[in-house]
Amino acid sequence: MCEFEAKLVAWIDRELDSGATRELELHLESCRDCSAKAAAYCEVSTAFAAYFERPVVTPKWSRRAITVSLAGLGAVAAALTLWMLRPLPLAPLPQPRLAGPAPAIAYVKQPPVPAQVSPVRLRAHSGSAVPANASTLDAQPTIEIAIPADAMFAPGAFPTGFAFAADLSIRRDGSPETLRVRPATFLK
Amino acid sequence: MSGDSFPFALPISRFAADTGEATTLFEELRKPLLRYLVSLGLTPDEAQDVVQDSFLSLHRSLASGASKDNARAWLFRVAHNAARNRQKSYHRRFAAPLEDAALVIAGASSPEHAVLKREKYRKLGEAIRSLSDVERECLLLRAEGLRYREIGEVLDLARSTVADTVDRAVRKLAEKCNV
Numbered sequence: 552m553c554e555f556e557a558k559l560v561a562w563i564d565r566e567l568d569s570g571a572t573r574e575l576e577l578h579l580e581s582c583r584d585c586s587a588k589a590a591a592y593c594e595v596s597t598a599f600a601a602y603f604e605r606p607v608v609t610p611k612w613s614r615r616a617i618t619v620s621l622a623g624l625g626a627v628a629a630a631l632t633l634w635m636l637r638p639l640p641l642a643p644l645p646q647p648r649l650a651g652p653a654p655a656i657a658y659v660k661q662p663p664v665p666a667q668v669s670p671v672r673l674r675a676h677s678g679s680a681v682p683a684n685a686s687t688l689d690a691q692p693t694i695e696i697a698i699p700a701d702a703m704f705a706p707g708a709f710p711t712g713f714a715f716a717a718d719l720s721i722r723r724d725g726s727p728e729t730l731r732v733r734p735a736t737f738l739k
Numbered sequence: 740m741s742g743d744s745f746p747f748a749l750p751i752s753r754f755a756a757d758t759g760e761a762t763t764l765f766e767e768l769r770k771p772l773l774r775y776l777v778s779l780g781l782t783p784d785e786a787q788d789v790v791q792d793s794f795l796s797l798h799r800s801l802a803s804g805a806s807k808d809n810a811r812a813w814l815f816r817v818a819h820n821a822a823r824n825r826q827k828s829y830h831r832r833f834a835a836p837l838e839d840a841a842l843v844i845a846g847a848s849s850p851e852h853a854v855l856k857r858e859k860y861r862k863l864g865e866a867i868r869s870l871s872d873v874e875r876e877c878l879l880l881r882a883e884g885l886r887y888r889e890i891g892e893v894l895d896l897a898r899s900t901v902a903d904t905v906d907r908a909v910r911k912l913a914e915k916c917n918v
Contacts, residue, residue, distance in 0.1 A: 560906040566887050595912045600882040603778040
């Protein structure tokens with residue numbers, strides 16, 4: 552054991568007189584063992600002070616304050632969640648249209664084929680006879696579209712049940728051939 | 740009636756000066772005293788009471804004309820004795836382990852660091868509990884910045900005894916903590 556080792560703690564605490572201090576500091580320059588021990592004593596002294604620092608730094612009331620703060624924060628979060636989950640007023644539903652124009656009705660009306668007419672001779676809806684080799688031989692059956700008057704004109708402009716009929720003939724290639732609109736009263 | 744007709748002179752100026760000194764001491768020593776008393780085992784509330792009583796005693800002593808050459812040592816001594824009078828709480832602190840894992844690992848940067856820090860803290864706690872009362876009190880007063888002579892005044896020990904006690908206690912802590 553080094554003779555200076557017994558003075559290390561007193562040297563750390565500056566309790567040695569000036570002569571002893573100078574002597575010890577000269578020794579520390581050459582003795583690694585004493586230097587290491589002095590450093591260890593400093594470290595453990597600091598750790599000891601820090602060990603007892605805690606009770607004053609964190610007294611009981613501060614822990615309680617933290618607990619109360621956390622509880623308050625939780626209450627605020629819960630209130631915010633409830634506010635976000637509150638039932639919202641429903642968006643107004645679209646009002647049904649109580650009155651409006653009647654829809655147009657379209658249907659294919661197969662023109663009655665007269666018995667005396669050969670299948671190769673078609674009779675147009677208009678009733679006019681056409682030769683078998685005419686261009687209308689390629690025509691499809693006439694499409695008759697019934698259009699209520701209310702669909703095109705303001706209600707009351709025509710008597711109830713009044714309608715128009717559109718006769719549409721289409722070629723076999725799909726292109727329209729004729730379109731004729733006429734008054735009709737067949738809608739009931 | 741003039742002031743000269745008083746049968747005795749009130750030490751007004753001296754009282755005012757001593758009161759100012761006590762106030763300065765209170766601001767300077769209140770926290771170290773609280774820390775020392777809590778370290779001895781008093782609750783913070785008990786420590787507050789003891790500190791207030793100690794400063795009240797100092798104030799009365801100064802007002803009565805008593806000389807306080809070393810008020811710091813005197814205050815620590817009064818507070819120390821008051822804590823000793825509360826023997827139950829005085830020893831309460833060292834009767835049970837002091838570790839508080841949540842606080843110990845609070846500053847750790849990683850789980851491994853937290854484990855090491857906690858282990859180091861546990862060893863230090865065991866080492867402190869292995870010290871005698873005098874050794875522990877000497878180190879506590881030393882940690883509050885008292886000189887060996889002042890520690891001797893507080894604990895009623897000779898300065899050389901304090902030096903030996905502090906030296907022995909520090910070595911013991913270093914040995915048990917493997918520092």
